[in-house]
Amino acid sequence: DAKTTQPPSMDCAEGRAANLPCNHSTISGNEYVYWYRQIHSQGPQYIIHGLKNNETNEMASLIITEDRKSSTLILPHATLRDTAVYYCIVRVFNTGNQFYFGTGTSLTVIP
């Protein structure tokens, strides 16, 4: 699975959009981009995933560049409960196997 690069930490003001970048320049054509987050002392939580089209669900939006070498997770109106470590992962869909989490981005939402 391709490696990803994320900034180690970010701050965001409460109520503003949080934009979390991820670089995956070696992504293969059949690899999806997944995002998970981990709130302190909890297990990781699935957020969203996509292949090449932008995706949106009730939690977030995922914007993938046309060359698929980078993506951005957008939390449209960050709340204090969004403070967590966010992991960007790339992998082949439905290989039934592990996720490589990396060290993620620690997002702090500031009141």
Add this chain to the structure above:
Amino acid sequence: GAGVSQTPSNKVTEKGKYVELRCDPISGHTALYWYRQSLGQGPEFLIYFQGTGAADDSGLPNDRFFAVRPEGSVSTLKIQRTERGDSAVYLCASSPRGQETQYFGPGTRLLVL
């Protein structure tokens, strides 16, 4: 419905002892995963079950670690002759057949003194 549960939530043991960590996946989920997370790091894969069999155990660090899932539901991670370096949060996740999303439990915090 009930999520993935793990017991115990915390375990303190002494170096050299044997420990068992239990995972109850979401009912009906066929795939089960074990990960280990050290402080400040992301979860690291240990082993993956599809049904009763271990489909991939490439993440187990050495032969002191073993996991079973005899009836395709509950799984137990077993660690023999524990070492201080085994101290970590052990996470379990499950997913239904044909779906990608892994649902994680809260983890077991293991401390080896």
